[in-house]
Amino acid sequence: MTMVQNILHINSGDLLRIEAKTLHSILDEVIFKLLSTLSPVMRNTATKLLLLMAQSHQEILILLRLSACYKGLRSLLNKQEPGTEFCQEFRQLICLLSPKVHQEVEEQKLHQAACLIQAYWKGFQTRKRLKKLPSAVIILQRNFRSKRAKILLELNRQKEEEDRRLQLQLQRQRAMRLSRELRLSMLEIVHPGQVEKHNREIEEKSALIIQKHWRGYRERKIFLQQKPSLVEYKAAVILQRATLKFLAKCRKKKKLYTPWQGFRELTDARRIELKQQVDDYVRRHPGSQMSDVTSRELHSQAQERLQHYFMGRALEDRAQLHREALKAQISTNIEQLIKAPNLKEAEWKEPELFLSRSRPVVAKAKQDHLTTLKHIQAPWWKKLGEEAGDEIDVPKDELSVELGTLFIGGTKPP
Structure with missing residues (x-):
């Protein structure tokens, strides 16, 4: 066996060159030593040799698996109890001879290992969940207490609202009872003949109050309905104004930077005609010779006139x-004056929007105001000879005004 093992280590191909009968004899001898010998050393050597032969040559492995001579070899090997010294080699040999059984055994072992891993993992998860149970209970208790506190708070709020509503109802009933008692006491004081008149006056006052509240409600409702359209109108005015300014600016730029389009092409007849006209003009107006000094003076005069023209154009x-800014300001002022509220409806902040910084405008406005006041306060006999277009003189000391007193649109108060 040692010689065969050395041959396999040195040159494993020589083993296949042996005759089949000799190879069967060697295999029989090795298997006999493996199964019948009690010596662990011999069994270990035979196992290693048989395993080496099967791993080195596929033909020997097929022969051991399928040959009728070695039909009971796998069952005999399974019945053997290998020693601890060569347990691994023995199992490898059994695996080579019976791959399906070994695969089933390995799958069963893998299944058992997976079941064991799952059991450990489930146990770990369960222990982890059990550790978290106290905190979960605390969270549930906290949520329950907070929800119960919210419910109690809502119940208390509803109870307070109900109590407040009952108190308001009681106060209203008490006030109505007191007003009726007061009315009855007043009716007792009034003369019987004046009772009907008194009732009529009370009804008229009540109707006026109801009408006042109803009109106020109706006007507020109309204002709220018209407010979006008013905002849209103002936005449209602002957009139109900005668009018109932008278009005017574009037109102005286009006028300033109009590209030169060139001259129209002239026909030959037109060229001959123009040349004839130029020759006639030169013949009728012969040019006088000009000195350099005179030409320089004319050139300087032309430059001055051109500069004066450009400066005037900029001005x-x-x-x-x-002028355009003044027109826009005047249109804004007119629009603001048209939309100004009535004096009865005006608030204390609204007059500040109609202040002016211009002293001439203030003086003129105050003069017109004093003229109107004098015309209104004058007695009737002074107005007999006046006409609609007559002006009233106002002393200059009455026109001493300060800035920020009257309206000019588009300005803020100082």
Whole structure:
């Protein structure tokens, strides 16, 4: 066996060159030593040799599996009890000879291992869940207490609202009872003949109060309904104004930077005609020779006139912008005056929107105001000879005003 083992280690291909009968004899001898010998050393050597032969040559492995001579070899090997010294080699040999059984055994072992791992994992999860149970109970108790506190708070709030409503109802009933008692006491004081008149006056006052409240409610409702349309109208006005300004600016830029489109092409007849006209003009107006000094003077005059023209054009552009700004300001003032509230409805902050910084405007406005007041306060006999267009003189000392007194739109109070 040692010689065969050395041959396999040195050159395993030589074993297949042996005749089949000799190979069967060697295998029989090795198997006999493995199964019948009691010596662990011999059994270990035979097992290793048989395993080496089966692993080295596929033909020998097929022969051991399928040959009729070795039909009971697997059952005999399974009945053997291998020693601890060569237990691994013995199991490898059994696995090589019976792969399906070994695969089933391995799958069963893997299944048992998976079941064991799952059992350990489930136990770990269960222990972890059990550890968390006290905290979960605490959380549940906290949530339950908070919910119960919210419910109690809501019940207390509802109870307070109910008590408040009952108190208001009692106060209203008490006030109605007192008003009726007061009315009865007043009716006792009034003369019997004046009772009907007194009742009529009370009914009229009540009707006026009801009408006042109803009109106020109706006006507020109408205002709330018209408020979105008013906001849309103001937004549309602002957008239109901005759009018009933008379009005017674009038109102005287009005028300033109009590209040169070139001259129209002239026909030959037109060229001959123009040349004839130029020759006639030159013949009728012969040019006089000009000195260098005179030409320089004319050139400087032309430059001055051109500079004066450009400066005047810039001033005209500024004046035009100023006029457009004044027009926009006047339109804004008119719009603000049209939308101004009535004096009865005006609040204390609204007059600040109609203040002015311009002293001439203030003086003129105050003069017109004093004129109107004098015309209104004058006796009737002074108005007999007046006409609609007559002006009333106002002393200059009455026109001493300060800034920030009257309206000019588009400005803020100082």
